[in-house]
Amino acid sequence: MGITKGIKQLIAEARDRIQTLTLDEAKAKLNGPNVTFIDIREPHELEADGAIPGAVHAPRGMLEFLADPASPYHKDVFSSGNELILYCASSGRSSLAAATLQDMGLSHVAHIDGGFKAWKQAGLPIEPVAKQK
Numbered sequence: 001m002g003i004t005k006g007i008k009q010l011i012a013e014a015r016d017r018i019q020t021l022t023l024d025e026a027k028a029k030l031n032g033p034n035v036t037f038i039d040i041r042e043p044h045e046l047e048a049d050g051a052i053p054g055a056v057h058a059p060r061g062m063l064e065f066l067a068d069p070a071s072p073y074h075k076d077v078f079s080s081g082n083e084l085i086l087y088c089a090s091s092g093r094s095s096l097a098a099a100t101l102q103d104m105g106l107s108h109v110a111h112i113d114g115g116f117k118a119w120k121q122a123g124l125p126i127e128p129v130a131k132q133k
């Protein structure tokens with residue numbers, strides 16, 4: 001049996017029910033009160049390209065475990081009540097991740113259209129990320 005629903009459809013369905021911020025909208029929220037940017041990329045992507053300043057790293061593979069307060073991996077930011085602005089490289093994974101967090105009950109979640117690549121291309125602030133040991 002082959003795949004009956006591909007990533008294109010999964011992402012389109014997610015985007016129908018999540019909040020997508022333009023670069024300008026996201027930029028306006030950077031350093032804002034009660035807002036946290038969440039970088040869901042893999043560690044090697046952050047190390048290679050840097051990250052949005054102040055972003056919390058929460059790799060998508062661990063997302064549900066980091067978000068759930070009942071999990072030993074829980075990160076406080078997910079229960080802080082802050083608006084959470086997710087991003088990945090090109091906004092595919094962040095669409096799916098925002099929909100998942102919404103399914104888990106977090107309503108104050110959005111993601112950045114075009115992701116980190118668009119952010120970087122627009123010359124918006126980036127900080128280097130040290131290699132993890």
Ligand SMILES: O=S(=O)([O-])[S-]
Pocket residue numbers: 088089090091092093094115
């Ligand atoms: O998931 S992705 O848009 O970063 S390739």
